[in-house]
Amino acid sequence: MKLMIVGLGLIGGSMAMALRNYPDLECTAVTRNEVTRAEALRMGIIKSAWPTPDDAPIENQDMLMLCLPPDACVDFVSRHAMRLKKGAILTDVCGVKQPLKAAIDALAPHPFIYLGGHPMAGKERGSFANATPDLYRGSHYILVPDTDVPDSAMQAMKQMIHFIGCADTIITTPAEHDARIGYTSQLMHVMALALCDQHLLFDSYGFEGGSFRGATRVAALDPELWCELFSANREPLADLIDELRDNLQIYADLLRSGDRSALLERLRTSSDRKKAFDAERGLDRLHSPL
Amino acid sequence: MKLMIVGLGLIGGSMAMALRNYPDLECTAVTRNEVTRAEALRMGIIKSAWPTPDDAPIENQDMLMLCLPPDACVDFVSRHAMRLKKGAILTDVCGVKQPLKAAIDALAPHPFIYLGGHPMAGKERGSFANATPDLYRGSHYILVPDTDVPDSAMQAMKQMIHFIGCADTIITTPAEHDARIGYTSQLMHVMALALCDQHLLFDSYGFEGGSFRGATRVAALDPELWCELFSANREPLADLIDELRDNLQIYADLLRSGDRSALLERLRTSSDRKKAFDAERGLDRLHSPL
Known part of the structure; x- marks a missing residue:
């Protein structure tokens, strides 16, 4: 199989490393960065690398994997996706799925099979220099296949996902993906940023433990990338922030009321939700990159 | 040195394990749990264990370490601390320091030296069964010494802290401790709970990555313990929640405004705060229990 990875940053670079020794694979890449190439x-x-998609033999690929930020993916698709041969698989790793899906639908009828993806792995620092072959180990890999994806393409993708060490494959739609990720990823990033906006941050050296590090790690994010991701999902994300503010208000009110039994009851209910979530999914077995 | 640990849960049990092989140490314990003993x-x-403090030879100890929840510590101190011999060190591991300090001041003049402590390590699941000898590795250990603590007692404590693998020792006052911990620990726990209160929690199986796990891990907390901790610091904690709600509102407003350059600017400023915090403290080198 001829696989071309477009973009060799943290995600694309880690993918290429994780796919080393994948059977019958000829992996090539497009990246502007000469040092990375x-x-x-x-x-x-x-096996080979090209600085721009214009020079790269996109026409010959069995699979093209876009490891670019969302806006760059949309741009790439509108300019280059029609060069793919009939039956080639087009996939990507974007953290929002609806904008790219719209760009792909605008090309219909198209020769390629679109099978979007989103590995639930990352680090707060991007770039090839931070890429590692075990980045995907234990993570979920979400797929958003078009309705007409043949079973053989699904199997090819799932085999790769299994090979790079992911825990499982989740199948969903672009709309459902974006709604869920607004909560599980984007809201967590907003919250990490808001926690670091607090006035006590720099007074707190030496007082941090695991809860602080876990909650704030991702605040050291790439502003351009996350501005794209947030902007592509801004109404649902703003609604989630409103809900979080309401939930936080409940704790502030309970604390100020001095009603200790009501506070205890709330802590029981909320911690039970988390314990039920963890128990059902066996989260403890999953790798965490922190 | 004769050290008696009162309470062999996660913290006390891990302490006893971490102090195995500490030179010239005779470590004993008080714990109601027969299986743990x-x-x-x-x-x-x-070396020995007693089910209750009444039976235990508190009078003979060089150091008594209370590894109990805050209310139980206060109760223990008022009932048993005066049994300590002159010059013995009384320490504890409470997550709030002012209530215990008040209980100790109420005993003055007292024969013992009070040198409160708070290792910044833990797990969401308590009990001796979850204790590990490396729990403290890489963590900060906060000390809140009384003003008259002799240098020899400070050195004895610091040697133990170094031995169990802590990264450093932070010296502060009970009031400053509680203000800082309200932010670095209690607010992180409230936020983890509030995130798990969101309606999408159980719809999000398979969509979680490292940011979700890092931010919500501690929501699986011990309700009784954290109700005590929050209640002992409730006004400052409620103020911190208000500040967090205001910070979150800014992101919701920016998202709804559609002003992408303003959003980008905010993400730059906030992520730079976190990057500056990490860089200055070399946080990457610290152990995280997640």
Whole structure:
């Protein structure tokens, strides 16, 4: 299988590393970064590399994987996706799925099979320099296949996902993906930022434990990337923030009321929700990149 | 040195395990749990154990370490601390320091030296069964010494803290401790609970990544313990929640405004705060229990 990865940052670079030794794979890449091209070739994780998609033999690929930020993915698709051969798989790793899906639908009828993806793995620091072959180990890999994706394409994708060490594959739609990710990822990033906006941050050196590090780790994010992700999902995300503010208000009110038994009851209910969530999914077995 | 640990849960049990092989130490314990007593004796991490403080030879100890919840610590101190011999060190591991300090001041003049402590380590699941000898590795250990603590007592404590693997020792006052911990620990726990109160929690199986796990891990907390901790610091904590709600509102407003450059600017400023915090403290080198 000829796989071309477009973009060798943290996600694309880790993908190429994780796919080293994948059977019958010829992996190539497109990346503007000359140092990354040289390093990836030296490591032997790609066979060839091109600086721009214009030079790259997109026409020959069995699978094209876009590892670019959302806006760049949309731009790439509108300019280059029609060069794919009939039956080639087009996939991506975007953190929002609806904008790219719309760009792909605008090309219909198109020769390629669209099978969007989103590996639930990352680090707060991007770039090829931070890529690692075990980035995906234990993570969920979400797929948003078009309705007409043949079973053989699904199987090819799932085999790769299994090979790179993911815990499982989740199948969903672009709309459902964006609603869920607004909560599980985007809201967590907003909250991490808001926690670091607090006036006590720099007075708190030496007082941090695991809860602080876990909650604020992702605040050291890439502003451009997350501005794109938030903007593509802004109404649902704003609604989730409203809900979180309401939930927080309940705790502030309970604390100020001095009603300790009511506070205890709330802590029981809320911690039971989390314990039920963890128990059902066996979260403890999942890798966490922190 | 004769050290008696009162309470062999997660914190006390891990302490006894971490102090195994500490030079010239005779470690004993008080714990009501018969199974824990038997297991700790079998492991060889304590030399003797008693079910209640009434039976235990508190009078002979060089150091007494209270590893109990805050209310139980206060109760213990008022009932048993005066049994300590002159010059013995009384320490504890409470997550709030002012209530215990008040109980100790109420005993003055007292024969013992009070040197309160708070290791910034833990797990969401307590009990001796979850204790591990490396719990403290890489964590901060906060000390709140009384004003008249002799240098020899400080050195004895610091040596133990170093031995169990802590990254450093932070010296502060009970009031400052409680203000800082309200932010670095209690607010993080409230926020984790509030995130798990969101309506999408149980619809989000399979969509969680590292940011979700990091932010919500501690929501699986012990309600009784955290009700005590929150209640002992309730006004400052409620104020911190108000501040967090205001900070979150800013993101909701920016998202709804559609002003992408203003949103980007905010993300830059906030992520830069976190990056500056991480850089200055070399947080990456610290152990995180997640």
